[in-house]
Amino acid sequence: MSQTPSNLAAGPAASAAALDRWHDDPVLSVEHLTMRFGGLTAIDDLSFSVGRGDITALIGPNGAGKTTVFNCVTGFYKPTEGRIALRRGRGIADETIRDLTASGAQHGRDANGEVFLLERMSDFRITATAGVARTFQNIRLFGGMTAFENLLVAQHNVLMRASGYTIGGLLGLPGYRRAREAARERAIYWLERTRLIERADDPAADLPYGAQRRLEIARAMCTGPALLCLDEPAAGLNPRESAELNDLLKYIRAEHDVSVLLIEHDMGVVMEISDHIIVLDYGKKISDGTAEQVRTDPRVIAAYLGVDDEEVDQVEEDLDHEEDEAAARSATGGAR
Amino acid sequence: MSAIDPTAVEARPEGAQLKNEELRETARGEPPFAPEPILESRLQRSLREAALTAAVVAGLTLFFFAFRTDIGIGGLDLILQWPLWFVWIAIAFAARFVLSYFVYVPGRKLSDIVKRDKTATSPGAATGARWLGRAVGVVMLLIAATFPFLIETLLPSQDRYLIDLAILILTYVMLGWGLNIVVGLAGLLDLGYVAFYAVGAYSFALLATNFDLGFWVCLPMAGLFAAGWGIVLGFPVLRLRGDYLAIVTLAFGEIIRVILINWGNITGGPNGVLGIPKPTLFGLDFGRGEGSFSDFFGIPYSSIHRFIFLYYIILLLALLTNFVTLRLRKLPIGRAWEALREDEIACRALGLNTTNVKLTAFATGAMFGGFAGSFFATRQGFISPESFTFIESAIILAIVVLGGLGSQLGVVFASVVMIGGIELLRHLTILQAVFGSDFDPTQYRMLIFGLAMVGIMVWKPRGLISSRSPSAIYKEKKVIGADLVAQGEGH
Numbered sequence A: 001m002s003q004t005p006s007n008l009a010a011g012p013a014a015s016a017a018a019l020d021r022w023h024d025d026p027v028l029s030v031e032h033l034t035m036r037f038g039g040l041t042a043i044d045d046l047s048f049s050v051g052r053g054d055i056t057a058l059i060g061p062n063g064a065g066k067t068t069v070f071n072c073v074t075g076f077y078k079p080t081e082g083r084i085a086l087r088r089g090r091g092i093a094d095e096t097i098r099d100l101t102a103s104g105a106q107h108g109r110d111a112n113g114e115v116f117l118l119e120r121m122s123d124f125r126i127t128a129t130a131g132v133a134r135t136f137q138n139i140r141l142f143g144g145m146t147a148f149e150n151l152l153v154a155q156h157n158v159l160m161r162a163s164g165y166t167i168g169g170l171l172g173l174p175g176y177r178r179a180r181e182a183a184r185e186r187a188i189y190w191l192e193r194t195r196l197i198e199r200a201d202d203p204a205a206d207l208p209y210g211a212q213r214r215l216e217i218a219r220a221m222c223t224g225p226a227l228l229c230l231d232e233p234a235a236g237l238n239p240r241e242s243a244e245l246n247d248l249l250k251y252i253r254a255e256h257d258v259s260v261l262l263i264e265h266d267m268g269v270v271m272e273i274s275d276h277i278i279v280l281d282y283g284k285k286i287s288d289g290t291a292e293q294v295r296t297d298p299r300v301i302a303a304y305l306g307v308d309d310e311e312v313d314q315v316e317e318d319l320d321h322e323e324d325e326a327a328a329r330s331a332t333g334g335a336r
Numbered sequence B: 001m002s003a004i005d006p007t008a009v010e011a012r013p014e015g016a017q018l019k020n021e022e023l024r025e026t027a028r029g030e031p032p033f034a035p036e037p038i039l040e041s042r043l044q045r046s047l048r049e050a051a052l053t054a055a056v057v058a059g060l061t062l063f064f065f066a067f068r069t070d071i072g073i074g075g076l077d078l079i080l081q082w083p084l085w086f087v088w089i090a091i092a093f094a095a096r097f098v099l100s101y102f103v104y105v106p107g108r109k110l111s112d113i114v115k116r117d118k119t120a121t122s123p124g125a126a127t128g129a130r131w132l133g134r135a136v137g138v139v140m141l142l143i144a145a146t147f148p149f150l151i152e153t154l155l156p157s158q159d160r161y162l163i164d165l166a167i168l169i170l171t172y173v174m175l176g177w178g179l180n181i182v183v184g185l186a187g188l189l190d191l192g193y194v195a196f197y198a199v200g201a202y203s204f205a206l207l208a209t210n211f212d213l214g215f216w217v218c219l220p221m222a223g224l225f226a227a228g229w230g231i232v233l234g235f236p237v238l239r240l241r242g243d244y245l246a247i248v249t250l251a252f253g254e255i256i257r258v259i260l261i262n263w264g265n266i267t268g269g270p271n272g273v274l275g276i277p278k279p280t281l282f283g284l285d286f287g288r289g290e291g292s293f294s295d296f297f298g299i300p301y302s303s304i305h306r307f308i309f310l311y312y313i314i315l316l317l318a319l320l321t322n323f324v325t326l327r328l329r330k331l332p333i334g335r336a337w338e339a340l341r342e343d344e345i346a347c348r349a350l351g352l353n354t355t356n357v358k359l360t361a362f363a364t365g366a367m368f369g370g371f372a373g374s375f376f377a378t379r380q381g382f383i384s385p386e387s388f389t390f391i392e393s394a395i396i397l398a399i400v401v402l403g404g405l406g407s408q409l410g411v412v413f414a415s416v417v418m419i420g421g422i423e424l425l426r427h428l429t430i431l432q433a434v435f436g437s438d439f440d441p442t443q444y445r446m447l448i449f450g451l452a453m454v455g456i457m458v459w460k461p462r463g464l465i466s467s468r469s470p471s472a473i474y475k476e477k478k479v480i481g482a483d484l485v486a487q488g489e490g491h
Helices: A004-024 A066-073 A094-103 A123-130 A147-153 A156-162 A167-171 A174-193 A209-222 A239-256 A267-273 A291-296 A298-305 A309-333 B006-028 B042-066 B082-103 B110-114 B123-154 B156-185 B194-211 B215-234 B242-262 B293-297 B304-330 B332-342 B344-349 B354-380 B390-403 B408-426 B430-435 B441-459
Strands: A026-037 A040-051 A055-059 A081-088 A107-110 A113-117 A132-134 A227-231 A259-263 A276-281 A284-289 B067-072 B075-080
Touching: A004 A026, A004 A040, A026 A066, A026 A259, A040 A066, A040 A081, A040 A259, A040 A276, A040 A284, A055 A066, A055 A239, A055 A267, A066 A081, A066 A227, A066 A259, A081 A094, A094 A107, A094 A113, A113 A123, A123 A132, A123 B344, A132 A209, A147 A156, A147 A174, A147 A209, A147 B332, A156 A174, A156 B332, A167 A174, A167 B304, A174 A209, A209 A227, A209 A239, A239 A259, A239 A267, A267 A291, A276 A291, A276 A298, A284 A291, A284 A298, A291 A298, B042 B067, B042 B082, B123 B156, B123 B304, B123 B408, B156 B304, B156 B332, B156 B354, B156 B390, B156 B408, B194 B215, B194 B242, B194 B354, B194 B390, B215 B242, B215 B354, B242 B390, B293 B304, B304 B332, B304 B354, B304 B408, B332 B344, B332 B354, B344 B354, B390 B408, B390 B441, B408 B441
Parallel strands: A055 A259, A055 A276, A132 A227, A227 A259
Antiparallel strands: A026 A040, A026 A081, A081 A113, A107 A113, A276 A284, B067 B075
16 A cells, blocks of 8 residues: 555656557547446546557446447447547548548548538448458457358458449459459468468358457458557457467567557457556446556556455545546646 | 145155156157157057058048938938948058058157258268259250150150140249249248239230231330339339248238229220231241241141240240349349348448339349240130139249249249149049049149148258259359248248
């Protein structure tokens, strides 16, 4: 306990400094996101940013609302309130987003790039135009199709345009043939990357569990995303496969200019690869920072390990007190 | 409590043992429960089971076969038909004996016998199956291409009937292939497919009788109209899954038929449309006299020429359907259909507009239904709403399901079996030799046909050809077992 006060005192200042990193150049900014199902508030006024090129982890105990956040970001749910802005391009002005929000349109652009308001878009359009790809907690592959076919389906929109919406493809025009070859190359590239090339012609449902997880990531990457959302990619993997997954994610981030947002329970994976961790509990953000900051955050420890009720109250009171003080300090200092 | 009483303690194990023995005794009779203790020989067991079956059949059929009442003088006459009853008992005995002796062997599961080729993923088996499939396809194509001439040389006395039957079978092959796009590839259960058949038929019939347009001009228009109606059907069912999808498509089929009946001043109502022109070969008709086919080529007129011509039209149309379907399967649109059947949510997560995917599937399937419909109209020369009842939809769907969802060759087999089989039963005079001369096989053909369907569904629950071959291959083509392939909505 002797460490706690100093930690807490350092906490807000440190996180303020760190916050800048992902607030500077976010690929995704979620603001005041609220999702209610009837009387149940699954997400309550949640705001966070995903930095461009970062691996951002969304963690929290079961039922914290992580997958709901994912479903809101990828358009499977329409959020009750809030704004989810995806920025393709560095340094897009806040005014652009503000104007876009006021205009009621789904997507706009300025000199620096494009902005998509995901909460206004339907699920498939988010993947097709905004460039958000996702995987599922319970793997959703096309089981009766081969691994290779799975990756070709992911390139549907590109191929569809190239085939002249089927007419050119039926006639076998050269433009379509080129696109088909490119799609093959891309599929083969990702099969090699995920070490599935040997099993390219096997039905996806026949692959072992770990291979199915990798194939789902490969399939998501074949859509050419800017943001890759992975729902528990390490669930059910053995330690060796988890380590491989880490390498794959690092490779994707390094080589493909893709930001990664992932939900994960495997703390080994989370702590090792994440640049930024957001902790949810009961639909609220309880911590937000680097792995080091989150690991030592007493609220996170309380949420994960569980403490006696009185102790939680005690901790929360302490924290609120500290936060008030910090807020007062920053207010008087005019930092904000 | 009673544990203190020594007699009770002694009585308990005995009771348990007795019960155990009873259990074992009851289990022994049924092979699935008692694989190890074979106390009696195979023959004995089979005889016992056959006797038991015969006794059950005897009891059940006593009043149906043995006694018969006829209206007689001053009341009813009772006729005793002991021989008929004994024949049925003998059949039951023999059938059960054969089953018990050869099929229900203890220690061998029935599923092992029938599902030997469940997942043929070994490369050797896959290539073997592929070659077999291709060879069968080529042979069937050759037979189909030369069929009228084969019939002319082999069975000239029945040529008209057999070519007409072949035309009917090919019409169903084409309808099956069209529906296969919707049900087999896209996995959308459509119980109202006959609606598109009707739209195609009426489009041609009405255009031809009102505007004097020929078959070849109307054919593409009929296809387009049907495709349009496919989209009309597609919209309301976009969000429906499973049973709801099946019910709405069924209702759609009925709506079209009811409209055709009641829109009398356009469609002719229940009287239908008469005088639909026959197709011509580059302007040559198949009648007698000036400017006809026989006149132009200087050959003697024969009514069979028209049948042969119709046969080749439907063969070409069916092959076009097959060709386009196979081609589409390898294109992104076809892959999207199959992906939709596998997992709709994953499709959306990959950026596929599932609305478009579904609508294109409905429209493409409907288009081929429309082609088949206008062919039907020109062949018959007369159409009425009676030709487009639900039973037609059911037969087409049965062809697709029986053949194996998504399998092109399976549809051909199933059509031959279902349409040709029903016709064949009409002429099974051999049954009369068994059941007496007043036995009319046509009355039993639906029963026999139903039994055959049940049999196929027991042995081949996913259809005659149930495996799927991938539409794109990296190195080596492997056939995918039916157990891995999803069936889509409504199955």
